[in-house]
Amino acid sequence: MRPADLVRFTYASVTAHRLRTGLTALGIAVGIAAVILLTSIGEGLHRFVIAEFTQFGTNLISVTPGRTQTHGASLGAVNTVRPLSIDDALALRRAPYVQVSDPIVQGNAEVVQGGKSRRVTLYGVGPDFARSLQMRVATGEFLPQDDPRAARAFVVLGSKVARELFGGGNPLGSRIRVGGDRYRVVGVMQSKGQVLGFDLDDTVYIPVGRALELFNRESLQEIHVNYEPTAPLAEVEEGIKRILIARHGTEDFTVTPQQKMLEVFGTVLDAITFAVAAIGGISLVVGGIGILTILTIAVAERTSEIGLLRALGATHRAILLLFLGEAALLAAIGGAAGLLAGWSIALVLQVALPALPVHVPWSYAALAELMAVGVGLAAGVLPARRAARLDPLEALRSE
């Protein structure tokens, strides 16, 4: 039998029962739509999270106080944690490949200007903070290169804070109160929007030494290290550890490269996408069972036709192919419909809920269609084999 004839014959069989074909294909369509939709959301989430994290660059290392141990953290160790100091941050500039080392402390503070006051997120940072995170200043300058231990009382405002406190006016040069002390505004940041639900524009930046005093803290929350993008990460980590261990006596800090974090995120998110696809896969299996059922019925109904085909000289293989072809065609129709449905729903979701990240990779769509045909073929094997094994004479006699 020629392939084109095989297709035509199976097509005629499948279209002979439109309602039945439609319902059977629907089973697969629901499965494929579910797979497409769920993986789209999974993949969208993946991209969203990665994009949020990489907008500050990827050649970052975060150093935090305290040792995060995966095995057997001893309680006694907690007491020996030494604070991460501004001097530590300065010392890290000498580590190999390190370009910028930013001391950071973060908290909330009240800012007051004219009769207006506002509670904002306050960052105590070094002068290189904005540059190392690729954040831009809209007007004025970021904090100047003062000695971080005795920096002048300058403040840089997030765009929202500037708007709220000064309306349309120019804040540069004005004096505002931050946590009770007077600061001079030297710059306003460009709007950065929300990152993971956190409003980066409702923020002010002051020199880190002053922030520590304001919060009455000894230790930085974090030292942000930027390294040369082409540098070997292991050596950068090694250099940082060596310097800090020399200063603290023990490794009472944690070094977390963003790349490692991204890798972890990546695997977690891949696992989520996969799990979610597997859930869609379950409905695909149900659709496959539908095909198995309907094909078993078709073989029973068309037993005498199978007998006829055998009498006319169809081989076992030809009968097998005819029914496998029918199964694959049913599944392919369902798969195409499901693809269309899943994709449309994804598009609607994208428009209706812009906050929900949805992304349909074409490779997934092609894969889903292949999967549908695969499910159809798998479901078709049993009925097709039964059909092929029928004795021609007995099959002919069944009426």
Next chain:
Amino acid sequence: MIRLTGIERTFTVGGEQVHALRAVTLEIAQGESLSIMGPSGSGKSTLLNIIGLLDRPNAGTYELDRRDVTGLTDDELARVRREKIGFVFQFFHLVPRLTAAQNIELPMVLSGIDPAERARRVEQLLAEYGLTERSGHRPDQLSGGQCQRVAIARAMSMRPGVILADEPTGNLDRHTGQEVMGVLERLHQNGGTVVVVTHDPEIGARSHRRLRMIDGAVASDEKG
């Protein structure tokens, strides 16, 4: 040419042996017209099925066109059927969702014959059997006689040497039955080997050669 030697066919039904064919020895020459008659259960259909390679004998040998086909595999048998044998059944056995033309085409489709050649032959057969007007009709839109003519055209589409018909008129009224027999006789006149199983003595008597079966054995074999 068909040569059967010592053909035995037994069925086991509920632990009991039923002898459907006993030591049947029979030679049918190319171009012969043969009718098989006999009481119900005498083994007529069983004999026809063995000749048609749909069934295998328990003993004996079968030579078709000088080739021993007794030991062929299922798929080899399918190929021989495809090329050498045309079947006409009592209940027509047309595929309900295919048109008359597509039903006639079916054996050629299964054999992988070139579509252009298929179209040519289908058109010729439709004209030959007076079905041109009905080519696009499905079986449920055709009369019994038309259905049987489609079935005969289908049997002829691969130009087989042998046409086997098991009670081809059994499901038709007298007039249509005679019309169908006329078609089969024309086949014979054109040089085809035609074997017809029938219960109708009038139809049986019209054949040049008449076989009578009783209890699985050939009781008489008359010519002329």
